[in-house]
Structure formats: C-alpha cells, structure tokens
Amino acid sequence: QVQLVESGGGMVQAGGSLRLSCAVSGRTFSSDTMGWFRQAPGKEREFVAAMNWGGGTTYYADSVKGRCTISRDNAKRTVYLQMNSLKPEDTAVYYCARGIYSSGSSNSADYNFWGQGTQVSVSS
Numbered sequence: 001q002v003q004l005v006e007s008g009g010g011m012v013q014a015g016g017s018l019r020l021s022c023a024v025s026g027r028t029f030s031s032d033t034m035g036w037f038r039q040a041p042g043k044e045r046e047f048v049a050a051m052n053w054g055g056g057t058t059y060y061a062d063s064v065k066g067r068c069t070i071s072r073d074n075a076k077r078t079v080y081l082q083m084n085s086l087k088p089e090d091t092a093v094y095y096c097a098r099g100i101y102s103s104g105s106s107n108s109a110d111y112n113f114w115g116q117g118t119q120v121s122v123s124s
Contacts, residue, residue: 002026009118022096033099038092050104093117
C-alpha cells in the first residue's frame with residue numbers, strides 16, 4: 001500500500017509561485033514513477049507533470065511547460081512541483097499520483113495510487 005499526502009497549495013496572485021509537495025509512505029519510493037495531475041471545477045482531471053523512477057526524464061503538459069518543474073528527493077520520500085508565473089487558469093485541485101510503470105505517463109489510468117489533493121487558486 002502507498003499513501004500520498006500533498007501540501008503547499010494556497011491562494012496567490014497571477015504571476016506568483018507555489019511549490020507543492022507530496023510525501024510518500026508505504027512501499028519503496030525510489031523506483032516509482034511519480035506524477036502530478038490537476039482538476040478544475042467542471043473539468044476532467046488533466047496531466048501536469050511526471051518523472052520516471054530514475055529521476056532523469058521529466059514530462060510536462062504543454063500548458064505548464066517552462067513554468068513548472070517536477071523534482072524528487074528520494075531520501076525524503078517526497079516529490080515536488082514548483083510552479084512559477086501562475087495564471088488564473090492554473091486554478092485547480094492538484095493531485096500527486098504513483099505510476100504503475102517505470103516510465104512517465106500522461107495517462108491517469110497508468111497511475112494506481114492518488115493523494116487527496118491540494119487546492120491552488122490564482123487570482124487575476
């Protein structure tokens with residue numbers, strides 16, 4: 001079993017920054033693919049970023065590329081999402097997820113454990 005707990009969400013003005021954290025407990029963490037997704041009210045859950053188990057390859061949605069950075073600290077069993085130049089359209093609940101496969105994926109069906117989410121609200 002894997003438990004994921006997100007933190008770091010909040011309310012910021014457009015152009016601001018936030019760093020989300022996802023603490024992982026349970027089974028081995030260092031070999032897992034980890035991802036971030038988000039869901040805005042009335043919209044489908046969408047992919048934001050992912051990092052493969054070795055941490056050498058990262059994947060980003062076009063909507064956040066250049067503004068977000070995913071990283072991980074295996075010793076702390078934590079994955080991060082640094083978000084800069086935030087826009088009102090980034091407003092959503094952000095979820096951390098553990099991937100089934102060793103390579104990163106933008107498909108939510110390839111993730112089998114999810115956190116409870118953390119709210120990010122960006123005002124204009």
